[in-house]
Amino acid sequence: MFYRPSEEALDRQAESTYRERRILADSNARLIRMKKTSPHPHIREYIYIHQDTDNSNRRSEWSIQISDKGAILHCLPTALRHTPHFLSDKSPGFVHSSTIKPASAISSMQHPPYLDKRDFSGGDSTWTFTVPKSTGIPLLDAALYDISNRHSNGHNPEILLQLLSTSIQAASSDISEHDLEVMNRTMAEMFHANLAFTPYRHIRKISIFGSARIKAGEPSYIVARDFSKLATEHGYMTITGGGPGIMQACNEGAGADNSFGLNITLPFEQEANPVMQGNPRLINFYYFYIRKLNFVSESDALVAFPGGFGTMDEIFETITLIQTGKATIYPVVLLDAPGKTFWKQWIAFIREELVDSHLISPEDLSFLFVTQNPQEAIEHIDRFYHIFHSYRFVGDMISIRLTSSLSTEAIAKLQHDFADLVKDGCIVQRGPLAEEADEPLIADLPRLVFHLKRGNYGRLRQFIDAINNAD
Numbered sequence: 001m002f003y004r005p006s007e008e009a010l011d012r013q014a015e016s017t018y019r020e021r022r023i024l025a026d027s028n029a030r031l032i033r034m035k036k037t038s039p040h041p042h043i044r045e046y047i048y049i050h051q052d053t054d055n056s057n058r059r060s061e062w063s064i065q066i067s068d069k070g071a072i073l074h075c076l077p078t079a080l081r082h083t084p085h086f087l088s089d090k091s092p093g094f095v096h097s098s099t100i101k102p103a104s105a106i107s108s109m110q111h112p113p114y115l116d117k118r119d120f121s122g123g124d125s126t127w128t129f130t131v132p133k134s135t136g137i138p139l140l141d142a143a144l145y146d147i148s149n150r151h152s153n154g155h156n157p158e159i160l161l162q163l164l165s166t167s168i169q170a171a172s173s174d175i176s177e178h179d180l181e182v183m184n185r186t187m188a189e190m191f192h193a194n195l196a197f198t199p200y201r202h203i204r205k206i207s208i209f210g211s212a213r214i215k216a217g218e219p220s221y222i223v224a225r226d227f228s229k230l231a232t233e234h235g236y237m238t239i240t241g242g243g244p245g246i247m248q249a250c251n252e253g254a255g256a257d258n259s260f261g262l263n264i265t266l267p268f269e270q271e272a273n274p275v276m277q278g279n280p281r282l283i284n285f286y287y288f289y290i291r292k293l294n295f296v297s298e299s300d301a302l303v304a305f306p307g308g309f310g311t312m313d314e315i316f317e318t319i320t321l322i323q324t325g326k327a328t329i330y331p332v333v334l335l336d337a338p339g340k341t342f343w344k345q346w347i348a349f350i351r352e353e354l355v356d357s358h359l360i361s362p363e364d365l366s367f368l369f370v371t372q373n374p375q376e377a378i379e380h381i382d383r384f385y386h387i388f389h390s391y392r393f394v395g396d397m398i399s400i401r402l403t404s405s406l407s408t409e410a411i412a413k414l415q416h417d418f419a420d421l422v423k424d425g426c427i428v429q430r431g432p433l434a435e436e437a438d439e440p441l442i443a444d445l446p447r448l449v450f451h452l453k454r455g456n457y458g459r460l461r462q463f464i465d466a467i468n469n470a471d
Contacts, residue, residue: 013035014046041450043142090432129193131141135168139441145166182287189290193283195296196260205260206381207295209314210246210305213424219337220305221249225304227335228253234378239299241291244410246305248273249439260298296321301331301381306342319367322457323360329461331384333377334370343370363458366465383450387467389445394435398452402467404430405446410470414448423451 006257037045046064087450135141148161170180214220228238228250238254242261251259252275261276263284276282285291295302296318304315313335321327334343348372354360369380388423389401406414406429415427427450432443452460 010044010066011046012042015460030113067436081266102438123446135165135172140168158186163233167455169245172254177452185286186290188287189287190293193262193290193294196281196283197294198238204235204300204385205298206231206245206301206303207239207251207299208303208305209241209295210250211311212247213242214245214306216249217230218249218317219340220246222371223251223335223337223374224305227255227377230374230378232258234382236300236381238442239295241439242272244273245263246307248275252364262294264288264291280351292317296327301333301384303333303377303381304343305335306340309438315461319364322367322461323364325454325457329367329457329464331381332367334368335374335377335378337371338372340372361456361458363456363462366458366461383468384464387471388464389442392436392439394433396451396454397433397449399436400434400448400464400467401442401445402448403445404461404471406448411448414463414470415468418459419465421453421456421459421463425451429436 034046034048037047037469044066046066048064050062051057051059095142108126135144144161144164148157148163152160169181170183206228210220210224214224216425224246230253231238234252237258237260238250239260239262242251242263244317246313247261251273256275256279259275259279259281261272261282263272263276263277263282265286267283271277272279272282274383285294292314295314302318315332318327318332322329322332334346336343347365347368350360350368351365355365356364369377372376373379385403387402387404387406389403391398391400393399400420411427411429415422426450430447430449431440432445432447433449436443
């Protein structure tokens with residue numbers, strides 16, 4: 001049997017916490033009164049009401065919540081408090097689940113420029129997540145809630161609560177030990193990759209793919225090295241697989257200080273190339289899918305050189321994500337060596353076997369740019385970000401951010417030429433939507449806003465090209 005403190009003991013615990021946290025010491029307020037409530041049969045809440053001693057006479061309230069076993073659930077202003085969604089007073093067994101929108105908690109963390117906060121899915125906020133059911137142990141539920149609020153470090157505590165509760169439920173379920181290991185390793189790899197990329201999120205990057213079997217001195221190796229050198233000169237960082245061949249050529253061209261290497265652990269060992277060995281931006285992955293996620297989510301363009309199954313896999317997966325709207329549109333460049341026909345024949349197959357057979361839309365070819373010239377490749381990427389900056393979905397509306405305003409005539413032409421993209425209404429040039437208030441770093445950018453008829457992202461790519469050509 002668990003020990004349950006008396007009411008008097010809980011009162012003393014609240015008073016001790018109140019004094020320990022020095023709520024009054026950091027303000028010019030005096031305590032007016034304290035009142036007790038019980039938002040849940042297993043929770044006691046103590047609300048301390050203050051009044052400022054200056055001429056404003058402004059009042060404020062602090063809340064301390066304690067479980068009936070003496071665990072401190074929170075100690076914070078009442079405006080910020082909330083009861084755990086799984087602690088329903090209609091359910092003594094704590095079995096309650098609700099589907100909610102992600103909370104828009106304001107983070108106290110300082111962010112570098114815009115790219116740090118970008119969502120590679122286009123900020124589509126239509127998804128929901130389900131708050132997990134109780135663990136079935138009230139004391140554990142209270143502890144998880146307390147941990148989530150204490151250690152979220154400016155993040156939404158609901159997310160930490162979700163992680164903790166899901167992990168405990170998984171561990172106590174009938175899934176296999178291997179399933180748990182996959183979950184654990186997946187999260188660990190994602191976390192370490194995020195740590196490596198976070199200091200550089202304000203810099204645009206290019207993911208580069210190509211064969212590990214191409215040797216130094218071969219035409220494709222030379223072109224790859226030349227391109228990545230150009231990319232660095234134009235302000236981009238380079239992301240490769242960190243191995244030999246095209247990957248090494250691009251890391252050489254970019255230089256170690258401007259390179260990331262996303263290495264994969266294979267049954268036959270693939271060592272990092274000499275440029276990336278010992279580099280803090282060399283990230284080793286066990287799972288291909290986490291590695292692929294980082295190639296897409298952390299980059300602003302993709303450049304592919306001739307390669308085998310792995311290169312084909314990366315290209316098709318990236319195009320699929322863009323084509324279906326699961327990743328934001330960005331340039332996909334297929335770069336060959338002068339006089340070579342690798343990508344020319346590849347595109348011919350795509351056109352003849354996929355487009356002509358109506359397996360993909362003709363507009364989907366707009367995602368791809370084929371060239372044999374490194375200078376043309378980097379200019380194509382630069383051109384994509386000439387006026388276009390980014391976009392974000394808000395319901396069925398799309399807000400396309402621009403680096404400069406368009407003329408009335410240019411907007412009218414877009415309205416005429418791309419009427420098939422507009423679900424209803426018209427294209428409006430304006431400031432940010434109210435839902436974009438969480439991105440203050442780009443609040444001054446003009447927008448094109450309209451109700452998008454989703455389904456043909458190839459046409460949306462053509463729309464972005466038309467914006468960039470509007471000057």
